[in-house]
Amino acid sequence: MAIVETRALTKVYPGASAAAVDRVDIASREGEFLVLLGPSGSGKTTVLRMIAGLEEPSSGEILIGGVVVNRLSARQRRIAMVFQSYALYPHLTVYKNIAFPLKAQGLPRDQHERKVAWAASMFGIEALLQRKPRQLSGGERQRVALARALVREPSVFLLDEPLSNLDAKLRASAREELENFQKTIGTTTIYVTHDQVEAMAMGDRIAVLHQGRVRQIGTPSQVYGEPADTFVATFLGSPPMNLVEDGATILGFRPEHFRPSDGASTDSAERFSFRVEHVEYLGADRLVYGMLEGRFAGKEAISRLPSYLPEPAVGRACDFVVEKGHLRYFDAATGSKKT
Numbered sequence: 661m662a663i664v665e666t667r668a669l670t671k672v673y674p675g676a677s678a679a680a681v682d683r684v685d686i687a688s689r690e691g692e693f694l695v696l697l698g699p700s701g702s703g704k705t706t707v708l709r710m711i712a713g714l715e716e717p718s719s720g721e722i723l724i725g726g727v728v729v730n731r732l733s734a735r736q737r738r739i740a741m742v743f744q745s746y747a748l749y750p751h752l753t754v755y756k757n758i759a760f761p762l763k764a765q766g767l768p769r770d771q772h773e774r775k776v777a778w779a780a781s782m783f784g785i786e787a788l789l790q791r792k793p794r795q796l797s798g799g800e801r802q803r804v805a806l807a808r809a810l811v812r813e814p815s816v817f818l819l820d821e822p823l824s825n826l827d828a829k830l831r832a833s834a835r836e837e838l839e840n841f842q843k844t845i846g847t848t849t850i851y852v853t854h855d856q857v858e859a860m861a862m863g864d865r866i867a868v869l870h871q872g873r874v875r876q877i878g879t880p881s882q883v884y885g886e887p888a889d890t891f892v893a894t895f896l897g898s899p900p901m902n903l904v905e906d907g908a909t910i911l912g913f914r915p916e917h918f919r920p921s922d923g924a925s926t927d928s929a930e931r932f933s934f935r936v937e938h939v940e941y942l943g944a945d946r947l948v949y950g951m952l953e954g955r956f957a958g959k960e961a962i963s964r965l966p967s968y969l970p971e972p973a974v975g976r977a978c979d980f981v982v983e984k985g986h987l988r989y990f991d992a993a994t995g996s997k998k999t
């Protein structure tokens with residue numbers, strides 16, 4: 661296991677008007693599952709490729725196990741990377757795909773069988789060793805790619821959206837398998853995704869990136885419940901956090917905390933007049949869309965309500981409330997959270 665750290669890591673491509681990665685500081689913890697989350701173009705894959713040694717930083721340092729590795733080749737860094745495409749060799753059997761890194765390392769052939777068998781057993785693909793990639797399902801190819809990475813016994817795993825080619829059902833089961841596997845072997849893992857559900861479900865911590873910068877690093881509950889700025893507030897959550905401007909301050913509240921008033925007078929809640937415009941039934945929940953009136957007139961808002969509650973009448977203004985403990989406050993000029 662090893663700690664991965666970046667210090668003021670920067671990447672500027674020739675001719676670009678802005679840095680793809682702009683002074684990124686990230687430090688993993690030993691053995692943790694750290695997720696780099698962000699939209700397309702946020703710099704998350706570029707950070708991963710620089711850690712892997714596949715991209716050269718414009719400036720800044722990369723440390724693995726406390727050692728600066730900027731000048732070390734990808735092979736010397738003792739990392740293993742799994743790409744979105746899995747990059748299996750189509751003409752080789754599963755056995756030979758998994759054994760390929762051992763051959764590249766010059767490991768004696770008599771050790772190959774033992775290590776391949778061990779890696780294959782970790783993913784339950786022992787019966788597939790004589791097949792070729794075209795004979796495998798998407799989930800099986802993913803397991804082969806992971807076994808090939810594991811066989812090297814790396815100090816760090818780097819995973820670049822390895823589940824994105826799977827269908828929704830298989831993706832959910834593969835996510836659970838991958839998370840359990842990482843906990844079993846305890847290898848420090850850095851995982852790139854644009855999928856917030858994946859990030860929330862799998863990450864010990866999440867680093868949210870946007871426009872080449874880290875906006876927040878924290879546990880899933882921290883980045884969801886205490887977003888550092890309005891970008892994090894709206895990128896995490898589906899539907900996203902409601903944001904309504906109130907002068908120099910933006911008031912934020914999650915849809916699940918925006919509920920019909922029970923009529924009781926209380927000083928512990930912020931009250932809103934909310935005109936319902938549309939309701940979506942989602943089985944366990946309903947999403948209620950509408951416009952605020954009064955003090956926040958003209959601002960859109962969304963409520964997520966359990967389906968067992970009565971459906972609000974469309975076209976009518978209703979009293980809705982948010983407990984003050986669930987309100988978040990942001991600076992209207994900068995978008996940063998107010999303390």
